[in-house]
Amino acid sequence: MTRRITTALVQHAMGPDLEGNRRRSLDGIADAARQGADLIVLPELHASEYFCKFQDPALHDLAEPLDGPTAQALSSAAREHQVVVVGSIFERRAAGLSHNTAIVFDSDGRLAGIYRKMHIPDDPGYNEKFYFTPGDLGFEPIQTSIGRLGVLVCWDQWYPEAARLMALAGAELLIYPTAIGFDPDDDRQEQARQLEAWRTVQRGHAVANGLPVLACNRVGLEPDRSGAGRAAQFWGHSFIAGPQGEVLAQAGNEAQLLIAEVDLERGEAVRRIWPFMRDRRIDAYQDILERWRS
Numbered sequence: 001m002t003r004r005i006t007t008a009l010v011q012h013a014m015g016p017d018l019e020g021n022r023r024r025s026l027d028g029i030a031d032a033a034r035q036g037a038d039l040i041v042l043p044e045l046h047a048s049e050y051f052c053k054f055q056d057p058a059l060h061d062l063a064e065p066l067d068g069p070t071a072q073a074l075s076s077a078a079r080e081h082q083v084v085v086v087g088s089i090f091e092r093r094a095a096g097l098s099h100n101t102a103i104v105f106d107s108d109g110r111l112a113g114i115y116r117k118m119h120i121p122d123d124p125g126y127n128e129k130f131y132f133t134p135g136d137l138g139f140e141p142i143q144t145s146i147g148r149l150g151v152l153v154c155w156d157q158w159y160p161e162a163a164r165l166m167a168l169a170g171a172e173l174l175i176y177p178t179a180i181g182f183d184p185d186d187d188r189q190e191q192a193r194q195l196e197a198w199r200t201v202q203r204g205h206a207v208a209n210g211l212p213v214l215a216c217n218r219v220g221l222e223p224d225r226s227g228a229g230r231a232a233q234f235w236g237h238s239f240i241a242g243p244q245g246e247v248l249a250q251a252g253n254e255a256q257l258l259i260a261e262v263d264l265e266r267g268e269a270v271r272r273i274w275p276f277m278r279d280r281r282i283d284a285y286q287d288i289l290e291r292w293r294s
Contacts, residue, residue: 003265005146007212008032008040009258011238011251013220014049018062021047022070024255025087026077031257033081038107038146041086042074043218043238044154044179045100048090050218050234054226055130063092066114071103079109084144086151088177090131091116100132102151102177104142113142117153118162125183125230128155139165147172147264150211154178157198157215161288163205167277172264173212174205180217181234195235203245210271212248212262213241219255243270 010028014021025046032040045051047070051059064070070089078085084107091101091114100117116135120128139162141148150171156162157176166174180198182191206213219236236253240260249260271277287293 003147004261004263005038006036007214007240007260007262008035008037009214009216009238009240009251010040010042011217011219011236011258012043012046012255013234014043014046014218014222016049018047022073026073028257029074029077029081029083029085032259033083035257035259037083037259039084039086039149039214041175041214041216042088042177043216044088044177045090046088046177046218049222049225050179050232051090052127052131053125053222053224053230053232054228055127056226059131060092060096060098063090063098065092066101066103066111068092071111074103075105075109075111078105078107082107084112084146084149086149086175086177088153093133097133098131099135100128100153101135102153102175104144104149104151106144107146112144113140113151115140115142115151115153117156119155119159121155125224125232139169141166141169141171150174152176154180157202157205160205160208163209163211167209167211171211172267173214173262174202174209176202176213176215178215178217178238179234181222181232184221184231184233191235195237199237199239202239203241203247206241206243207245207274208276210243210267210274210276212243212264212267213239213245215239216258219253243267 150166
């Protein structure tokens with residue numbers, strides 16, 4: 001049996017013009033739809049530059065509600081082109097209470113569901129704990145007309161627990177809107193190691209769970225507008241992998257529309273020959289709930 005869908009990743013750059021960023025996203029959705037896409041994924045926080053390079057309370061003005069302008073634009077695009085769209089917003093819930101939230105619109109424009117980023121980084125140039133409250137919705141797939149989407153966000157992609165919990169809850173593919181890049185001060189060898197680690201860990205999630213993986217990153221050099229010198233070179237290299245980690249399509253480091261067909265039924269065959277779910281020792285994993293064991 002096969003249940004094939006055409007998937008598309010809209011890898012693009014962001015600038016200071018919010019409307020210009022939304023237009024790039026919408027143009028990418030339209031282009032992907034013309035090429036037959038059923039599912040279209042955008043990068044993390046695609047409505048703005050990556051503002052977490054420094055801490056500034058005024059940047060909370062970028063947060064918007066679930067029915068804000070970005071969500072409305074994506075809903076209209078999903079309905080117009082009859083495609084499923086996975087987008088990303090800086091979600092405002094209340095004053096000083098915001099999330100890094102993936103939003104999923106079904107092919108009729110309906111909000112199918114949201115996922116609030118669970119793992120929040122706090123590193124030089126990635127001050128996300130200042131802006132985002134950790135997610136409170138857990139690891140629940142989002143049901144759409146094309147299947148159950150295991151949507152996670154960026155820093156979540158390093159955690160096998162997140163991918164596994166999505167798989168255990170019935171996700172049929174794993175999706176990672178992403179904003180990750182190089183520190184310009186790192187040498188080429190270190191940059192290459194980081195990029196390969198990023199690809200490898202996500203392909204590992206595909207293998208360990210028998211699920212396709214879609215990772216959509218942003219591209220371009222974004223300046224640190226605080227003047228502290230924390231510019232980020234987002235590395236792109238979005239990719240689509242099958243349930244054995246095989247790379248079906250991969251972008252470079254420029255703006256690009258990436259398209260690949262994914263067979264959602266292959267996971268069944270893969271799990272039969274590699275029955276990792278059968279052989280899990282759930283009776284022996286209690287210690288994973290501890291922060292550390294010394």
